[in-house]
Amino acid sequence: MKEKTKQYVSLNVQADAVFLPLATSFVENAAVGLGLGHAEALSLTLATEEIFSYLCQMALPDQAIEIRCSSGGYYVRADFHFSVKDFNMRAFNLTATVSVDDEASLEEMGLLIASRSVERFQIAEEKGRGVQLTLVKEKKYPASDEETVPPSRPLPEFSIQGPNPEEVKLFTLLVNRHYQGKVIPGFFKFPGKVVDMVNEGEYQAALALGPTGQMGGGIVWHWAGLNTVECFGPYLFKQNPDSNMANDLLEACLGAIARTHAVGLISRYPTEDLPQEHFEPLGSLTIFNQEGSTTSLTSYFRQMQEDPGTSVWSHTELEFFLREEYARLVLPREIRLVKDLGETKSPFSVLSAEFDRSQKIVTLRPIRPGADADKNMANHLKLFTEESLRSVFFEMDLAQPWQTEFTPTLLKNGFTPRLVLPYAGQGDLVIFQLGDKLS
Amino acid sequence: MKQVRLENLVPDHIKHFEAYIPSKPDDELKKLYGCSRLIRLNNNENPLGPPKASREIIDRFPPPHASIYPSGDVYHLRYKLADKFGLHPDQFLVGNGANEAISFVIKAFCQEGDNIITADKTFAVYEWVAEFSGFQAWLVPLVNFGFDDEGMLRQIDERTKILFICNPNNPTGSYWSEGRLRDFLDRIAGRQIVVVDEAYCEFVENEDYPDGIKMIHEYPNLVVFRTFSKMYALAGLRIGYLVGDREVVDIIRRTCVVYSVNTVAQAAALAALDDQEHILRTRDMVRRGKEFLSKELELMGLPFVNGQGNFIMIKLPMSDSLAYRKLMAQGMMVRTMTGFRFPNYIRITISKMDAMEAFVESLAKIVPTPTPRRKD
Numbered sequence: 001m002k003e004k005t006k007q008y009v010s011l012n013v014q015a016d017a018v019f020l021p022l023a024t025s026f027v028e029n030a031a032v033g034l035g036l037g038h039a040e041a042l043s044l045t046l047a048t049e050e051i052f053s054y055l056c057q058m059a060l061p062d063q064a065i066e067i068r069c070s071s072g073g074y075y076v077r078a079d080f081h082f083s084v085k086d087f088n089m090r091a092f093n094l095t096a097t098v099s100v101d102d103e104a105s106l107e108e109m110g111l112l113i114a115s116r117s118v119e120r121f122q123i124a125e126e127k128g129r130g131v132q133l134t135l136v137k138e139k140k141y142p143a144s145d146e147e148t149v150p151p152s153r154p155l156p157e158f159s160i161q162g163p164n165p166e167e168v169k170l171f172t173l174l175v176n177r178h179y180q181g182k183v184i185p186g187f188f189k190f191p192g193k194v195v196d197m198v199n200e201g202e203y204q205a206a207l208a209l210g211p212t213g214q215m216g217g218g219i220v221w222h223w224a225g226l227n228t229v230e231c232f233g234p235y236l237f238k239q240n241p242d243s244n245m246a247n248d249l250l251e252a253c254l255g256a257i258a259r260t261h262a263v264g265l266i267s268r269y270p271t272e273d274l275p276q277e278h279f280e281p282l283g284s285l286t287i288f289n290q291e292g293s294t295t296s297l298t299s300y301f302r303q304m305q306e307d308p309g310t311s312v313w314s315h316t317e318l319e320f321f322l323r324e325e326y327a328r329l330v331l332p333r334e335i336r337l338v339k340d341l342g343e344t345k346s347p348f349s350v351l352s353a354e355f356d357r358s359q360k361i362v363t364l365r366p367i368r369p370g371a372d373a374d375k376n377m378a379n380h381l382k383l384f385t386e387e388s389l390r391s392v393f394f395e396m397d398l399a400q401p402w403q404t405e406f407t408p409t410l411l412k413n414g415f416t417p418r419l420v421l422p423y424a425g426q427g428d429l430v431i432f433q434l435g436d437k438l439s
Numbered sequence: 440m441k442q443v444r445l446e447n448l449v450p451d452h453i454k455h456f457e458a459y460i461p462s463k464p465d466d467e468l469k470k471l472y473g474c475s476r477l478i479r480l481n482n483n484e485n486p487l488g489p490p491k492a493s494r495e496i497i498d499r500f501p502p503p504h505a506s507i508y509p510s511g512d513v514y515h516l517r518y519k520l521a522d523k524f525g526l527h528p529d530q531f532l533v534g535n536g537a538n539e540a541i542s543f544v545i546k547a548f549c550q551e552g553d554n555i556i557t558a559d560k561t562f563a564v565y566e567w568v569a570e571f572s573g574f575q576a577w578l579v580p581l582v583n584f585g586f587d588d589e590g591m592l593r594q595i596d597e598r599t600k601i602l603f604i605c606n607p608n609n610p611t612g613s614y615w616s617e618g619r620l621r622d623f624l625d626r627i628a629g630r631q632i633v634v635v636d637e638a639y640c641e642f643v644e645n646e647d648y649p650d651g652i653k654m655i656h657e658y659p660n661l662v663v664f665r666t667f668s669k670m671y672a673l674a675g676l677r678i679g680y681l682v683g684d685r686e687v688v689d690i691i692r693r694t695c696v697v698y699s700v701n702t703v704a705q706a707a708a709l710a711a712l713d714d715q716e717h718i719l720r721t722r723d724m725v726r727r728g729k730e731f732l733s734k735e736l737e738l739m740g741l742p743f744v745n746g747q748g749n750f751i752m753i754k755l756p757m758s759d760s761l762a763y764r765k766l767m768a769q770g771m772m773v774r775t776m777t778g779f780r781f782p783n784y785i786r787i788t789i790s791k792m793d794a795m796e797a798f799v800e801s802l803a804k805i806v807p808t809p810t811p812r813r814k815d
Contacts, residue, residue, distance in 0.1 A: 255780040259563060277756050278782060303760035306775050308463045309471030330764040332471040 007034060008070035015055050015063040015082070023052040023067060030069035031076045037140055044078060044137040047114040047121075051080055051133060054110035073200030074141075074193045075119070080133040092123050092131065092367070094353050095379040112383065115355045123352040125367050138358075141190035149173045152237035155216040158208040158245060160252045163218070165195045171207055171218045175235045182295045183269045185232055186358050194220070206252040208236075208245045217273075219249040221256075227263040228424045229253075229304075236273045246273040254278070257304065263423040267300040278302055280329060283419030285433055288360065288390040299419055307331060312398035312428055313338050315407035321417045322398075322430075331422060338404045349373040349406075351380060361391040369402045373409040381413060381434065392434035399427025452573040459567070462772075474770035478794050481774040483609070483639075483750050485672035486790045487721055490714035493673065493707040500703050509705055511697040513680075516709045520680065523712060524652050530685050532692055533708075535699040537638060537666040537679030541568050541603075544662060544681065546694035548600045548632055549574045556594050557603040558586050560611070560780045562636065565603040584744055585613035588623045601632045606651070607639050610779050610786045612746015617649035624658045632687070634662045638679075639748035641670035641718055642725060648747070652682055659684035662691070667704075669749065670721060671711040676704035725749045728789035735799045739806060749789045752776060755806065759785050762805060769801040 011026045013019045027048040031041035048067075055065060066081040094111050115121035120136035152174060163171065172191035175184055187193050197203035198220070208216040217236035224230035234249035257265065267274055268285070279300035287295045309332035314322050316337055326333045349370030354363045362384055370376070384392055394410055396403050415432040422428050462468065465477050488494065513533035521528040534540040545555065545568050554575035557565045561581075569576040577599070579590040586604055595602075604623075607614040615623070620635070627633055635651040651663035666679035678700055681691065711717070732751055736743045744752040755762050759775040762785055766773055776784035787798065 251780075251782060254777060254782045255559065258777055258780045258782075259566065278758055280758060280761055302758045304777055305460075306462065306760060306763045308460070309468065330761065330768055332468075332473070332764065332767070334471060 006070045006072065008068055009033070010066055010068040012064060012066050015052075015058075015065050017053065017056045020049065020052055020056070024049050026067060027069060027078050031078075031137065034069060034071035034076045035073075035139065036076045036137060040137050040140060041076075043117040044076060044135060047117040047135050047137075048078060050110040050114040050117075051135070054114075055080065055082070057110075072136075072202055074196035075136050075138040078135045078137075080135075081130060083130040092133075092352070093350055093376060093380070095376065095383055112387075115353075116357070116387075118355075119358055120354065120356060122354040123367070124365075125352075139193070139196070141192040143189055144173050144176050144191050149177050152178070152216070153214070154238060154240045154243065155208065155210040155214055155245070156240075158210050158216050158248075160206050160248050161209050163198070163205050163207045165199065167207055167209075167215065168195045168198050168205060170215055171205070171235075174215060174237045175218075175233075178237050179235060179271060182297065183271045185269055188232075197222075204253075204256060206249055206256075208249055216243075217245050217249055219253050221253050221265075223262075224266065225424050226426075227261065228421065229257050229260075229262045229265050231265060231267050232269055233271060234273050234275075235271060247275045250275050250278060254304075262304045264304060264421070265302050266421070268297055270298060270300050274300060276300070282329075282421065283325075283431075285393070285418055285431065286391070286435070301421070303422060307422070309333065310399075310423075310427060311336055313401040313404050314398065315404040317411060318404065318407045318417060318430070322420070325420045329420070329422075331420075331428075333428070336401075338401045340405075346370040347372060349376045351376060353380065355389070359391070360389055361393070362389045364392070364394045366394075366396070366403050366406050369405040373406055374412060377406075377409050377413045390434075394432040394434075395425070396430045396432065397425035397427055398430060399425060450573065453571065468767065468772070469770075472764075472767045472770075474768060476770035477772055478770055478790070478797060479772050480788045480790055480794065480798060481772045481786075482674065483669055483748070483786075483788045484674050485670060485721055485749070486788075486794065487672065487717070487724060489672045489707060490711045490717035492710035492714055493671070496706045496710050497703060500706075504702060507702070508698055509700060509702040513700050513705050516680075516705050519709050519712060520682070524682070526652070526655070526682065527685055530655070530688050531680055531682050532688055532695055533678065533680040533700050533705075534695070536668060536677040537636070537664045537681070538564050538568075539696070539699060540664055540679055540681040541565060541634075542572075543691050543694050544601060544632065544634060545569055545572055545574065547691040553598045553600045554596070555601045555603060556591050556599055558591075558605070558608070561586070561603075561605045562609045562638075563778065565605075565634075565636075581608075581611065581613075583613075584608075584611040584746070586615065588615070588619060592623070592626055595631065599631055601634055602627070603634045603636065605636045605638070606649070607643060607747035609639065609748065610750060610752050610774075610776060610781065610784075611744050612639075612748045612750065612752075614643065614645075614648055614747055616647040617654075618647070620649045620651070621654070624654070624661060627660065629658075629660045632660050632662055633658070634664060634681075636664040638664065638666045638669055640665065642722065642749050643747045644722065645747070655682065655684055659687060662687060667708045667711060670718060671708065673704065673707055673711065676701065676707060678704040678708045721749075724791060725789045727792065728795050731792065731795050732787065732789070732799070739803065741802075741806065744784075750786050751789065752781065752784050752786045753802075754784050757783065757806070759783050765805040766798075766801055769804065771798055771801045773798075 009030045024045050028041050028045040031044045068079045070077050118135045119138045122134045124132050169191040172188055172194045175188055198205050203222040205220045207218040216239055219233035221229055221231040231253050234246040239245050279302045282299045282301045284296050284298045311334040314335050350367040352365045352367050410432050415434050417430050418433045419431050420428050469477050517528040517531040520531050541564050554577055555569045556577045559578035559580050566576040577594045579587050579594055655661050662681055662683040664681050668674035742754040763775045774786040
């Protein structure tokens with residue numbers, strides 16, 4: 001199923017404080033119109049107020065901003081799009097305006113405050129097209145009610161089918177009954193949310209159904225990046241060990257994406273039922289749970305296409321890791337080393353932070369390199385500590401030589417390279433995680 | 440510099456479509472994979488090369504002729520084909536490879552809202568051309584590795600214009616017998632165009648295998664594709680053709696790009712048609728290669744699908760894309776089958792014995808050794 005064309009409304013406005021009421025009123029009304037409840041629409045409005053005020057302070061007079069609100073079924077997204085030429089990019093570091101040593105000034109950080117009111121917050125620079133600042137506020141859904149789940153039994157006969165909304169709900173409830181939290185992504189706690197995700201086409205699902213509709217298992221997948229699809233499952237409900245159901249479900253997912261531009265399929269929440277002969281283990285990431293414990297999750301990956309080979313850029317301090325990983329994964333890569341030959345650098349670096357507040361995860365991405373990278377990174381990390389965000393990742397795209405300049409900064413600040421995702425960015429992505437003693 | 444507002448210019452069906460990225464040239468692949476040799480077993484090419492008469496055409500092509508446009512409608516080759524098959528020259532359309540012919544047919548008969556029907560696990564170009572042209576491709580699952588006639592008939596609706604059948608099917612090698620094809624065409628009863636792609640027909644020796652061209656006079660809605668890329672080993676020159684009822688081909692010709700087939704290709708293809716000995720030698724090589732490979736795969740305990748055509752599909756206990764990388768590192772280039780919706784299968788082109796032996800040796804290094812079978 002193809003993703004639906006999203007409903008959206010947009011406002012073009014000057015970055016001038018006199019238009020703040022217009023901007024907030026636009027986002028609030030758009031959010032309600034696009035399906036958010038009043039409380040959630042208010043949160044998005046508050047975040048908009050912070051963002052718009054912040055942009056007004058940072059922008060040159062007459063700078064134009066486009067605010068676009070769109071519905072993703074289970075969320076409303078507000079994008080603030082503006083040309084970068086009139087902004088100092090340094091201002092988009094979360095830590096730009098204040099000293100992180102000063103608790104009071106932390107409270108004045110508009111971007112940070114905005115990020116607290118929403119589920120997802122992201123700044124991205126689109127080369128030659130300006131900057132996009134994104135806020136995502138999700139609808140509120142009731143949690144699952146496991147009491148209503150019918151018992152499961154082995155299905156000797158089944159067929160793989162696309163689900164209707166009621167089947168999606170039942171599938172979600174059965175996943176929660178039969179599997180432990182660590183292999184279930186957070187959104188599975190809300191069956192209605194999964195229905196909206198699938199209805200909107202952003203997620204796809206396939207179910208194994210018996211002759212009279214009994215549910216034996218299922219799988220869900222979605223585009224997790226430009227070239228990468230992520231799957232959840234296959235989840236099986238009391239099926240016999242010799243059943244082919246897991247394989248058939250996975251093959252339904254593979255068949256659906258086989259002739260798309262997907263370069264890879266990743267499973268970050270692998271169940272025991274994942275047919276491992278289809279995958280290669282990439283490495284593991286550690287997720288800090290609410291109560292402070294940790295969960296180590298091995299990421300499994302398969303390429304969807306024949307690897308034509310490519311060249312990647314690397315800092316010397318990352319070279320050993322890359323050579324080992326590329327040899328282990330038999331990935332044909334020409335590693336080109338980036339060397340500092342004394343050229344003049346920008347004094348200021350810029351980092352983008354994407355928050356996933358529901359999972360307490362933050363992912364950093366480099367936007368600009370600069371001489372202050374060590375300090376800038378340290379300031380960001382201090383801020384994340386204040387925000388109790390312990391699962392901190394950094395994504396480095398090896399197609400971009402300038403991104404590799406962050407390698408010494410990352411290592412100095414306690415990050416460890418954990419895994420390579422082939423072609424997940426413009427080139428391979430290296431995922432670093434904060435903390436070198438994580439298991 | 441002003442930016443192009445592509446978002447406003449590009450149709451939706453193109454926005455959702457991605458360009459096909461072909462593999463890199465051999466020298467680049469060898470460098471990246473660090474291998475000193477590259478044995479190509481990926482594209483079902485004929486390792487014996489073109490027939491002798493075609494080679495001579497290619498060898499003797501006078502360089503000054505490169506400055507002259509080719510025959511726009513491939514005149515001499517069409518007349519030769521007409522003579523060979525006892526049809527009128529206007530019943531033939533020659534394209535820059537059979538892929539171009541697929542595009543001609545779809546353009547000729549489909550308009551907005553129309554659909555085509557084919558199998559889910561077959562040559563991808565029918566589906567691709569339909570989708571990037573903005574038409575729906577309905578995909579009917581194979582049954583026992585073969586095209587499902589009943590399923591395809593059930594799928595037909597009032598907007599179905601063309602049904603594509605790959606006979607024998609790439610990559611499974613299954614085929615419809617003459618009786619089954621006739622029954623299918625009878626039940627279609629001229630309501631839709633039926634394309635039978637016979638790219639691998641020259642490899643099939645079974646008596647019940649139908650010659651689609653001979654059936655055109657009975658079924659005017661039947662269009663047959665053939666190619667010079669496989670048996671005749673002219674893949675690098677890009678030449679293939681379609682044949683059908685004169686009235687149908689006249690419609691298709693309206694969408695056809697003239698001058699798309701170069702002079703050398705036209706002449707080499709014309710020369711190839713008379714070389715029956717080349718076909719026999721190739722069939723012999725394929726037969727011996729398949730016998731050898733089948734035995735070795737059985738010893739290795741690997742399931743395989745060995746139908747008609749110069750290829751075999753092998754099921755591996757690992758991801759086909761991982762196997763591809765491991766084989767490429769040893770200089771063996773195979774075709775992964777995930778893109779054909781056969782994940783964890785690879786397709787091997789049958790080649791000369793030294794290549795087959797080298798392939799088996801490389802494959803043995805990447806798959807676990809099977810437990811020896813106990814003799815009772």
